[in-house]
Amino acid sequence: MVFLFLLIIFSEILNILTATNVSSIYLYEKQQQKRSILKDKSKMWAEKEILYYVDPRISRETCLTFKRVTVRRKALFVYLRGERYRTNLGKGKEIPHKIFVPFFFEDIGKTIRETMYALGVDYEHNRWDRDFYVRVYINNIQPQFREYFRKNNDSFTTFGSHYDLRSVMHFSLYEYGESGQKVIESGDNLMAPFLGKSQHLTFLDARTLNKKYCTYPYIEHPNCLLFGYQHPRTPTRCKCLPFLTGDACQTVIPNGNLCTQQHLFIVTPETRHLVLNVGGKCSFVFETLLERRIKFHLKFINTRQRSEMICTTENSIEIKTNSYLTVSGYLFCPNGRSFIFKTRHRMFTIVANFPPSNLQLRIIYRSVF
Numbered sequence: 001m002v003f004l005f006l007l008i009i010f011s012e013i014l015n016i017l018t019a020t021n022v023s024s025i026y027l028y029e030k031q032q033q034k035r036s037i038l039k040d041k042s043k044m045w046a047e048k049e050i051l052y053y054v055d056p057r058i059s060r061e062t063c064l065t066f067k068r069v070t071v072r073r074k075a076l077f078v079y080l081r082g083e084r085y086r087t088n089l090g091k092g093k094e095i096p097h098k099i100f101v102p103f104f105f106e107d108i109g110k111t112i113r114e115t116m117y118a119l120g121v122d123y124e125h126n127r128w129d130r131d132f133y134v135r136v137y138i139n140n141i142q143p144q145f146r147e148y149f150r151k152n153n154d155s156f157t158t159f160g161s162h163y164d165l166r167s168v169m170h171f172s173l174y175e176y177g178e179s180g181q182k183v184i185e186s187g188d189n190l191m192a193p194f195l196g197k198s199q200h201l202t203f204l205d206a207r208t209l210n211k212k213y214c215t216y217p218y219i220e221h222p223n224c225l226l227f228g229y230q231h232p233r234t235p236t237r238c239k240c241l242p243f244l245t246g247d248a249c250q251t252v253i254p255n256g257n258l259c260t261q262q263h264l265f266i267v268t269p270e271t272r273h274l275v276l277n278v279g280g281k282c283s284f285v286f287e288t289l290l291e292r293r294i295k296f297h298l299k300f301i302n303t304r305q306r307s308e309m310i311c312t313t314e315n316s317i318e319i320k321t322n323s324y325l326t327v328s329g330y331l332f333c334p335n336g337r338s339f340i341f342k343t344r345h346r347m348f349t350i351v352a353n354f355p356p357s358n359l360q361l362r363i364i365y366r367s368v369f
Contacts (some may be wrong), residue, residue, distance in 0.1 A: 033224035058112065061206035062234040063214035072096065078119060083112040090120035106195050109199040113168050114359030121208055123185060124163070126168040128152050133163045133187050133366065134195075140181035148176065149183070165191045166328035172196025186361040190330055190341075193311075200313060202328045203241060210239070222248035227326040240363040241325060243283035243351055258356050269365045275301070276350070278317060288313045288367040294348060296365040298332060298339040303359055305336035313353075320349040334359075342368065 059066055069075050075096040082100025099114050105342030125134055128151055136149050172195050177183045179367060186192040207229060214232035221230050224238035226245040228249035240249035255261050264312040288294055311333035320329035323345045332339045
């Protein structure tokens, strides 16, 4: 296996940084759109290992290995104290490559974001197709930072990925705004609170890095289903969505013992009430006829409801309503609120990844036109 060896060093002052029915789902993964990464190979890092802990999920989800060095001249990346999270896109002439990180405001998501930017992955909101998903108010951006909002051109490739509003590479609504003005407006109001808040790589973030750095064209692997791709660390099999498994991503992972065991629910015009056990690793698919949509109402029922709770990947279920199952879904947590939604397509998926518990979710649903 090829390992991407990049030596990364933090400056001494920053050493404290902590750093179902598969065939049914497959109908929704026929089309591909785009995600941006530099095509120019001179901007790509040829070395094959990464020195210093940034977040173990980068190593776990890709072929990149992080190690720490304390001698600056041996490093390829150096993390330095700065007023903002920033760096240059892709490999440049200056080595070590400088990544600036605020000392008094720790945000591992933004550290990951700038590390990926240094590796040549552009910000998500700079994709050529962003106008279908967000609106960028250029005049509200501080002039010296407008370059961070430029649309991609032909020097970038996207490896066939769809736009992901919850990408770790996405800026938040007010980032770099002049006098606190909004700079990004989400076309999906329910997704707006999650822009720029991710603390980990999404499935598509990892896929982008792996497509650039971790492909093995001479190692045979199965034809991957459901947007799986060649596994970065076991290249004879596929890397799958979290609820799928098998060499070709052909099998739905069985629900855990604390989950409702049934995976697939057929939705009809009749209103149905259901209580799902979601206290573990679970996934559920709700599907109706091709020409119909699904209206549903979700609420947690047997746990303490905390109105101040902010929904994160650690305390929420993920609700995937996009026809592209690779795209990150909405996060919904036990904060006393309900989640009411009408899908734009004939199916939606609920994915839970809670610690073992007796957590339950009430769902009321029916199909509509």
